Amino acid sequence: MSEPAQATSGAAGDTSRRTFLDWLFRGTLFAGAAGFVSAVVGYLFPTESALSTLGPQRLKVGRVDDFAPGEGKLTLLDDRPVWVLNLPTGFAGLSGLCTHRGCTLRWESGRHLLICPCHEGQFDERGNVVAGLPRRPLPHVRVGVVAGEVYVSQGTPDAPA
Helix, strand or coil: HHHHHHHHHHHHHHHHHHHHHHHHHHHHHHHHHHHHHHHHHHHCCHHHHHHCCCCCCCEEEEEEECCCCCCCEEEEEECCEEEEEEECCEEEEEEEEEECCCCEEEECCCEEEEEECCCEEECCCCCEEEEEECCCCCEEEEEEECEEEEEEHHHHHCCCC
8 A cells, every 4th residue: 555655645746847847948938928028018118217328437516506507516526626507598518627738627607608717818708719829629528407307428420518
């Protein structure tokens, strides 16, 4: 009588093993299908940050409300100074270093000029040379607003008109 009991327990062990493998297979299929559906939904309905041209390496500068119209904020991007300006046409980002000798520029909101304290070079709000020794305009940096936050990132955006 002990032999039939062993056969029954062996069959029960096979059944539980099959049940486990069946559940494992179903779980794998479910996880794969969920990942596929998630990717399709993410593609069809991208988030606001995915629509941004800033890229993954970006730096938060502050909230939109932190910038009064015509004001600017100096920040560091990859250990280099960058001016973020709130202009009537939107936010602009310009290098904070003079193209003549590399001195750090200061923003004069009343005149809408970036001024070099070293040799009195002057740049307008688009980065163009207005006066002084610099011969090259300021490089632009990307600036974007995502969910009410202002970000900057490396790259060369289209120059503002």
